[in-house]
Amino acid sequence: MNRRTTYLQDPSTPFDPAQARLLPQRLEIRTLHSAKQERLTVPVELLLSGTDDGGWDAERFTVRWASGDAAAAAAGAGGAVTPFASRVSGGLHVFLRPGGGQEGVVGEGVRSDAVCRVLKTVFGSEVTKCVDYEKSFTRSDTSSEYQFYSPLASLEGLVDFVREKVCALDTAREEPCRRHARELLAADSLDLAYDSESRNLVVSAFWADAPGGEGWTEDLHAPAAGSKGKMEVGLLGAERTADPEEIKMGGLLGVVGEDEKLKPTLFSFASRHHALPRDATFSVEFPLPTGLHPTMAISLSPAALQPPDATCALHTYLTLPSYLFGDKYQLGTEDPLFLDSHHLVKLLSVTGETDLEAPDWSVSQWGSNWLLELATPPEEQSPEEWNVTIPLHLRYLAPSESGYRSVEVPWPVVFWACAASEEAKMHFNPFDRVDLGWEGLFAPQTTFYQVNPAAEQGRLVEEISVPVLKETGFFNSRTIELGTVLAIVLGSLWVLWKLGAVMRTSGTRRSVESQKKSQ
Numbered sequence: 457m458n459r460r461t462t463y464l465q466d467p468s469t470p471f472d473p474a475q476a477r478l479l480p481q482r483l484e485i486r487t488l489h490s491a492k493q494e495r496l497t498v499p500v501e502l503l504l505s506g507t508d509d510g511g512w513d514a515e516r517f518t519v520r521w522a523s524g525d526a527a528a529a530a531a532g533a534g535g536a537v538t539p540f541a542s543r544v545s546g547g548l549h550v551f552l553r554p555g556g557g558q559e560g561v562v563g564e565g566v567r568s569d570a571v572c573r574v575l576k577t578v579f580g581s582e583v584t585k586c587v588d589y590e591k592s593f594t595r596s597d598t599s600s601e602y603q604f605y606s607p608l609a610s611l612e613g614l615v616d617f618v619r620e621k622v623c624a625l626d627t628a629r630e631e632p633c634r635r636h637a638r639e640l641l642a643a644d645s646l647d648l649a650y651d652s653e654s655r656n657l658v659v660s661a662f663w664a665d666a667p668g669g670e671g672w673t674e675d676l677h678a679p680a681a682g683s684k685g686k687m688e689v690g691l692l693g694a695e696r697t698a699d700p701e702e703i704k705m706g707g708l709l710g711v712v713g714e715d716e717k718l719k720p721t722l723f724s725f726a727s728r729h730h731a732l733p734r735d736a737t738f739s740v741e742f743p744l745p746t747g748l749h750p751t752m753a754i755s756l757s758p759a760a761l762q763p764p765d766a767t768c769a770l771h772t773y774l775t776l777p778s779y780l781f782g783d784k785y786q787l788g789t790e791d792p793l794f795l796d797s798h799h800l801v802k803l804l805s806v807t808g809e810t811d812l813e814a815p816d817w818s819v820s821q822w823g824s825n826w827l828l829e830l831a832t833p834p835e836e837q838s839p840e841e842w843n844v845t846i847p848l849h850l851r852y853l854a855p856s857e858s859g860y861r862s863v864e865v866p867w868p869v870v871f872w873a874c875a876a877s878e879e880a881k882m883h884f885n886p887f888d889r890v891d892l893g894w895e896g897l898f899a900p901q902t903t904f905y906q907v908n909p910a911a912e913q914g915r916l917v918e919e920i921s922v923p924v925l926k927e928t929g930f931f932n933s934r935t936i937e938l939g940t941v942l943a944i945v946l947g948s949l950w951v952l953w954k955l956g957a958v959m960r961t962s963g964t965r966r967s968v969e970s971q972k973k974s975q
Contacts, residue, residue, distance in 0.1 A: 458497040460688040461676055464537055465490040465707075467693050476691055476708070476718065481678045483689055483712050487671035490691075491537045493887075496659045500650050514571075516553040516601075518891040519648040522546050524609060524866065524917045538694040539703050539887040540645075540662055541906050542729040542895075545775040545866035546916050548579060548608040551891045552589055553601050555652065575604075580613020582606070585778060591820045594808035596896075603807070603893060605775055605822050607864055607917075611640050628680070642667035649891070678713025687712040695722070700764070701876055701903055703727045703885075728882045729889060730905045732872075736760040739910040740867045746850075746920050750780075754830075754844040754870065760907045761832050761842055768874040768905070771804070772844070773894040774826040778809060779816045779851050779863050779922070782826055786847065799844045801829035805897050815852035827897055830870075855925040867916040870907040873898055 465471060469489050477484045524546030552571060568588035575583045583606045586592045593602035615637050623633035640646065640661060647660040666672045679685040692707035703725060708718035736759040742750045754772060763770070776782070786794075788803040795801065808824025830844050853861050871894075878901060882888060890896070895904065909916050 457679075457683075457685045458688070459685065460493075460495040460690075462493045462495070462690045462692060463488060463490040463672065464492070464540075465691070465693045467695075471691075478710055478712070478715065478718055481713055483676040483687075483710070485672050485674050485676065487673055488691075489665070489671045491540070491665065492663045492672060493540065494659075494661045497656050498659065500655055500657045514552060514650065515555050515652045516551075516891075517571075517648075517650040518551040519575075519646075520544050520549040520551075520892065521608060521611065521646040522549075523644045524915050525644075537664060538731050539705070539727055539729070539885070540889075541727075541731040542889045542892055542904070543869050543871075543906050544892055545605075545773075545869060546607075546609075547775070547866055548575075548583065548606045549775075549893060550575065550593075550604040551601055551893070552593065552604070554589070575606075578614060578617050579608060579611075580616070582608055582610075582613060585822045587820070592822055594821050594824065596807055599896065601896075603825070605777070607777060607866065611643065611646060614646075615640050632677075639663075639667065647889070676712055686714075689718075690721075691718070692721075697724060699724075699726075700730075701726050703730075725885045726876075726882045727885050727888070728876075728895065728903055730764075730903060732764070732905050732907060733759055734908060736762070737908045737910040738870045740916075740918055742865075742918055742920055746922075748850045748923065750848055750850065750920055752846040752848055752865075752868075754846070754868070756842045756844070756870070756907065757910075758838065758840065758842075760870070763832070763874075764872055764905045765874045768872040769801075770830040770832055770870070771873055771894075772828055772830055772846075772868045772870045774828070774846070774868045775823070775866055775893075776808075776826065776848070777823040777863070777865070778819045778821065779823075779853060780848055780865055780920075781810060781812075781824055781851065782806070782846070782848050783812060784810050787826070787828065795831070798846065799831040799842070800846070801831050803828055812849070817854060819851065825893060827894060850920070850922050853922055853924045855927045857927050859924060859926040861922045861924050863920050863922055865918045865920060867909055867918070869894060872905040872907070874903045874905065875899075876901040876903045 463485070465488075471488075475486050475488045477486075522544050550571075568590045571589045572583075572586035572592065575586055585606065586604065589602050589604070593604045595602050618637040618640070619634045623630045623637065626633065642663060643661045644664050645662045647658075649658045649660075650656070676687055676689055678687050688709075688711050690707060690709045692705045695704040695706045697704040704722070705724070706722040707720075709721045710718040735757060737757045738760055739755045741753050741755075743753055752774075761770075774782075784803065784806050787800070788806075789795070790802075803826070805827040806824060809819050809821040810824060811819070828846070833839055833842055850863075853863075876882075882900075895902075898904075
């Protein structure tokens with residue numbers, strides 16, 4: 457197993473060499489205030505050990521989880537820490553490219569229900585609306601990749617799985633393993649990436665700051681004697697660069713157990729994801745009353761409206777659970793009056809469930825994704841706040857005692873997409889992040905600048921109160937059902953009675969006419 461730990465300090469944060477002391481078999485970190493990324497490369501069988509994984513042979517499988525805590529955004533997660541600028545909406549995102557066999561066949565490709573079994577085993581029963589990938593996942597029109605989302609608020613299920621299943625595989629390091637697993641509860645994001653060529657699983661976790669805010673104090677140990685693994689470590693910070701498409705990093709690098717001291721380094725690389733200034737923010741709300749047709753309002757600060765380059769366009773990418781959806785005919789219109797009134801330019805992509813009439817309990821897919829280009833104010837205008845509105849619709853939900861149900865909607869991702877130079881080689885980025893759901897909808901030579909979610913909102917999730925039928929009372933669901941059936945029966949009887957009356961009248965008229973002819 458290879459492990460890479462990277463500490464990323466803000467240039468304004470003081471650093472004392474005594475905070476990182478390299479010894480022959482360990483690195484001592486003391487009260488180091490920085491962001492941190494942990495990256496582990498392990499055989500996939502280590503994660504799937506103990507699971508019912510029959511039929512698992514995916515070509516590519518990526519899981520991305522992001523916290524819905526806005527305090528993480530304030531500390532730097534998801535947009536303010538270079539080079540980890542890319543964002544996804546809060547919750548669990550899964551991207552799957554099945555193997556080459558026939559779908560649903562064991563031993564060739566991915567058995568359709570194996571993916572959901574693994575997700576529920578690893579992340580817990582809170583992973584909802586997942587039966588099998590053929591029914592529950594959405595599929596892109598432009599690729600063979602399947603996509604799934606679940607509004608998972610915490611990594612408690614994953615922590616329990618690691619502590620009970622994974623840590624028990626190495627009894628010598630079981631206690632440190634269980635302690636490190638608990639740290640995942642404070643992580644701001646987590647990535648799992650697997651591909652069939654390497655048969656390796658790459659696990660990456662990111663913290664904007666140490667839990668408790670007192671800095672990192674820990675010991676990083678070299679792998680056990682005879683192990684093929686490595687313990688790499690880096691203490692880095694972003695440097696100024698003349699090329700806006702590049703990121704320059706400087707600091708110290710080392711391999712615990714091999715190097716006698718940390719070595720200074722300075723390197724740069726082209727990056728597809730960049731951070732905007734902290735005052736470039738957006739916030740989201742659903743103005744009251746929401747009813748069954750809520751409107752998502754995205755408010756952008758003046759700094760967020762400044763394009764990084766002349767080739768840039770402002771976009772938003774919505775992740776909508778099954779109970780909320782857009783009307784693709786309404787949002788896809790070219791009517792300038794509608795688009796201008798909502799500060800929209802056009803709908804670029806939609807995948808997932810878009811049935812306008814289906815209730816939520818009849819929808820098998822997890823929901824839908826929407827990519828829209830947003831309008832910006834004219835150059836001669838400088839509004840203090842720019843509001844974009846997106847009309848949405850709620851599906852009928854199951855009845856409740858109160859007549860209302862609460863549903864949660866994750867904040868979208870808001871970003872500038874800009875044309876990059878042909879010479880930019882972004883695949884050399886050691887911190888590159890793809891399979892986000894939205895970056896694949898653009899040309900390969902595209903750079904993205906993330907607008908930061910406003911931190912004062914508390915959570916990057918909006919809660920909507922949805923009116924539903926009551927379970928009790930006169931106008932409860934049972935009464936409505938019986939009333940509907942009764943209305944249908946009475947209506948059918950009335951139609952039959954009318955048809956019978958018409959037939960009797962027509963028969964009498966024909967008999968009178970025939971009698972007249974015979975006379």
